[in-house]
Amino acid sequence: MIVDSAPAFDVRDYLRLEMMPHFLCPGCGHGIALRALLWAIHELGIDKDKLAVVSGIGCAGRLSAYIDANTFHVTHGRPLAYATGLALARPDLHVVVITGDGDCLAIGGNHLIHACRRNLKLTCLMLNNEVYGMTGGQVSPTTSESRLTTTTPLGNSEPNFDACALAAAAGASFVGREVTHHVPKLKELIRAGLEHPGFAFVEVLSDCTEIFGRKNELGSSAEMVLRQKSELRPSAYRDTVDTPFRSNDLPTGILTKTERPEYGMAYRKAAAAQRANTAARASAGVNERKA
Numbered sequence: 001m002i003v004d005s006a007p008a009f010d011v012r013d014y015l016r017l018e019m020m021p022h023f024l025c026p027g028c029g030h031g032i033a034l035r036a037l038l039w040a041i042h043e044l045g046i047d048k049d050k051l052a053v054v055s056g057i058g059c060a061g062r063l064s065a066y067i068d069a070n071t072f073h074v075t076h077g078r079p080l081a082y083a084t085g086l087a088l089a090r091p092d093l094h095v096v097v098i099t100g101d102g103d104c105l106a107i108g109g110n111h112l113i114h115a116c117r118r119n120l121k122l123t124c125l126m127l128n129n130e131v132y133g134m135t136g137g138q139v140s141p142t143t144s145e146s147r148l149t150t151t152t153p154l155g156n157s158e159p160n161f162d163a164c165a166l167a168a169a170a171g172a173s174f175v176g177r178e179v180t181h182h183v184p185k186l187k188e189l190i191r192a193g194l195e196h197p198g199f200a201f202v203e204v205l206s207d208c209t210e211i212f213g214r215k216n217e218l219g220s221s222a223e224m225v226l227r228q229k230s231e232l233r234p235s236a237y238r239d240t241v242d243t244p245f246r247s248n249d250l251p252t253g254i255l256t257k258t259e260r261p262e263y264g265m266a267y268r269k270a271a272a273a274q275r276a277n278t279a280a281r282a283s284a285g286v287n288e289r290k291a
């Protein structure tokens with residue numbers, strides 16, 4: 001009989017329980033995404049001392065405060081910038097960014113495209129609830145057409161970003177998307193992102209029931225999540241059909257996975273070569289000031 005000796009996953013082992021109760025609204029999908037992340041971390045056996053979670057500002061950004069690991073709650077839109085420095089300085093750490101659609105694609109959009117281009121090993125988990133939740137429901141770059149927000153009282157008329165297409169176009173070597181309805185699949189996707197030897201962008205379709213849902217009369221959290229699920233493009237179609245088969249449909253799972261040189265390794269190699277060169281010149285008696 002095979003006995004699985006790995007301890008069972010208990011989310012409380014990874015949470016700062018003294019921070020409870022948490023501040024998320026009833027029905028918010030962000031907590032499900034957090035649990036899936038911690039489950040993936042557990043399965044990979046990542047030591048909490050070797051885990052660094054960086055987050056920006058927003059309901060998504062707030063999540064790092066609940067994690068029992070090395071956590072950094074930084075300025076709005078900048079978690080990828082902080083994480084870049086951290087991952088470069090401490091390649092022994094697993095660096096994870098938790099960010100919202102506003103944090104990541106609006107004020108932080110510039111950092112995202114360059115993180116995708118650079119391919120430094122870190123995992124970016126973007127929780128997309130289509131709105132600026134924390135500040136009361138303003139329009140975000142992912143708000144769907146016609147949706148009501150406090151800043152689009154007539155309905156949103158700006159086209160929204162497909163965050164995964166944006167990340168892939170900017171060069172991300174791992175891109176994936178999942179809904180909170182599929183928790184084991186979401187955990188598997190995050191796990192694959194954590195294992196990827198480069199920049200991994202994972203979009204989670206979350207829901208903001210209290211603000212966005214209420215304003216747009218989208219019903220309960222369960223109804224919102226089921227609607228999201230019904231808008232997914234089944235993977236069987238995804239692999240055979242290039243164009244959407246109904247408006248608004250979204251492919252899920254791993255959407256891009258390529259191998260490219262990882263930036264941190266390339267940087268450390270160049271730095272070591274530079275150091276060797278300087279040492280060789282010094283031992284040959286070359287005076288760097290005069291040379």
Ligand SMILES: Cc1ncc(C[n+]2csc(CCOP(=O)(O)OP(=O)(O)O)c2C)c(N)n1
Nearest residue numbers: 057058059060076100101102103132133134
């Ligand atoms: C420089 C700066 N600009 C604006 C804000 C106000 N602000 C706080 S959170 C937020 C939006 C967060 O939205 P999102 O990233 O989608 O996360 P959510 O709260 O929906 O999870 C904004 C604009 C801020 N804190 N700092």
